[in-house]
Amino acid sequence: MHRYTMERMLPALRAGNAERRIKMMRTLAAATMGLAMILGAATYASADCDKTIRLVASPAGKVIAADARVRVRAQTRTPTFVKQNYVLEMSALVPNGTTFMVFNNGLPAGTVTINFGVGRLALDNEGGKVLPAGTDPVCSIGPVVVADANVTVILSGSF
Numbered sequence: 001m002h003r004y005t006m007e008r009m010l011p012a013l014r015a016g017n018a019e020r021r022i023k024m025m026r027t028l029a030a031a032t033m034g035l036a037m038i039l040g041a042a043t044y045a046s047a048d049c050d051k052t053i054r055l056v057a058s059p060a061g062k063v064i065a066a067d068a069r070v071r072v073r074a075q076t077r078t079p080t081f082v083k084q085n086y087v088l089e090m091s092a093l094v095p096n097g098t099t100f101m102v103f104n105n106g107l108p109a110g111t112v113t114i115n116f117g118v119g120r121l122a123l124d125n126e127g128g129k130v131l132p133a134g135t136d137p138v139c140s141i142g143p144v145v146v147a148d149a150n151v152t153v154i155l156s157g158s159f
Contacts, residue, residue, distance in 0.1 A: 047082050049074050049139035055146065055155035066092040066154050068146060072138035084131060084138045086123040088112060090146065090155070100154060103145040107134025112146070 055068040068090040075083045088102055090112050102109045102121050109132045112119035125131050135141060146155040 047074055047137060047139055048076055051139075051159055053144070053157045053159055055144060055157040057155055058153045060148070060152050061092075061146075061154040064092045064094050064154070066090065066146070068155050070144050070157070070159075072141060072159070074137060074139050082137070084125045084136065086121075086131070086135055086138050086141075088121040088144070088146070090114070090119050090121075091117055092119075092154070093117060099149065101147045101149075101151070103134065103143075103147065104132070104141045105134035105143060108132065109135045 050071075050073045052069060052071040055070065057066045068088055070086070070088045073083075073085045077083050086104075086109070090100065092098070092100075092114055094114050094117075096115050098114045100112045100114070100119070102112060110121045110123060112121045123129075123131055123135060125136070130136070131138070141159050143158045144156065145153055147153050
């Protein structure tokens, strides 16, 4: 393309036209920021989920009639905050005070203490709380394992 034609098409590029060049750069920056915000909002929206699974008892879990369900929820509240909840509710025929360890994606998530045959582990990221490493983000949790004090698998399942 001939240089004269190029200068006619993009007058802000001509030497001595600093004001137009600055306006053009501001317009490009604003357009880029707008696009980034739209793409960022779409990314956050895709992080929303609401899933529930029922864990399967191992032979050791069947001995104590163990059963559990896990529910995960993520909901975009603002472009910079996604509310996340994780709830594991478990039942087992064990003495009051029996504790089980919960692992998400192979990492410790917390413990469940059984009282009157039931126990619950509830986690969320509200009020500045931080979710455990294998639990954040909740929509990406795969395997969930519940183990006893001897690290014997009692229940397991996967989202």
